[in-house]
Structure formats: C-alpha cells, structure tokens
Amino acid sequence: QVQLVESGGGLVQAGGSLRLSCAASGRAFSIVAMGWFRQAPGKEREYVATITWRSSSTYYANFVKGRFTISRDNARNTVYLQMNSLKPEDTALYYCAASDKGPSVFSDNYDYWGQGTQVTVSS
Numbered sequence: 001q002v003q004l005v006e007s008g009g010g011l012v013q014a015g016g017s018l019r020l021s022c023a024a025s026g027r028a029f030s031i032v033a034m035g036w037f038r039q040a041p042g043k044e045r046e047y048v049a050t051i052t053w054r055s056s057s058t059y060y061a062n063f064v065k066g067r068f069t070i071s072r073d074n075a076r077n078t079v080y081l082q083m084n085s086l087k088p089e090d091t092a093l094y095y096c097a098a099s100d101k102g103p104s105v106f107s108d109n110y111d112y113w114g115q116g117t118q119v120t121v122s123s
Contacts (some may be wrong), residue, residue: 009117022096033103038092
C-alpha cells in the first residue's frame with residue numbers, strides 16, 4: 001500500500017501562486033508515475049498533470065500548460081505542483097494520485113489517492 005498526503009492548498013487572489021505538495025509513504029518504491037487531478041463542485045474529476053518517477057517526464061492538461069509545473073523529489077518521495085497565474089476557474093479540490101503502471105490522463109490508471117487539498121481562487 002501507498003499512502004499519499006497533500007498539503008499547500010488555500011485561498012489566493014486571481015493571478016497569484018500556490019505550491020501543492022504530495023508526500024508518499026509506505027510502498028513508495030512501487031510508484032511509476034504520480035499525478036494531480038482536480039474536481040470542482042458539480043463537475044467531474046479532471047486530469048491536471050503527471051510526472052514519471054524515474055525519468056521525470058512530465059505531461060500536462062492543455063488548460064494548465066505554461067502556468068503549472070509538476071516536479072518531484074525522489075529522496076523525499078514528494079511531488080509538487082507549482083501553480084502560477086491562478087484563475088477563479090482553477091478553484092477545486094486537488095488530488096494527488098500514484099500509479100504503479102505508468103503515466104496516464106485517466107484516473108482509473110491510478111492505484112492510490114490522497115484525501116485532497118482545497119484551492120480557492122478569488123476574483
């Protein structure tokens with residue numbers, strides 16, 4: 001089992017920045033890729049970004065390219081999501097997820113999930 005704990009969410013004004021963190025514990029050595037998803041009230045969960053654990057290859061949803069950056073610190077088993085130029089439409093509960101299969105935009109591909117951290121962007 002892998003446990004994931006997110007942190008770093010909060011309230012920020014439009015145009016501001018936040019950095020989310022996701023710390024993995026347990027059988028973290030089995031992780032191949034980690035990703036971020038988000039879910040706004042009344043909407044389905046949507047893909048944000050993924051990073052592979054060994055090669056640090058990164059993938060992004062089109063709507064965050066140029067604004068968000070995913071990175072990882074293997075020594076700390078932690079993944080980060082740096083979010084810049086935040087918009088009110090970025091308001092959502094952000095989830096960290098880990099896969100032992102590989103990177104994917106599909107949530108079904110991820111085996112472990114954190115509890116989520118709330119990001120609220122005011123206009």
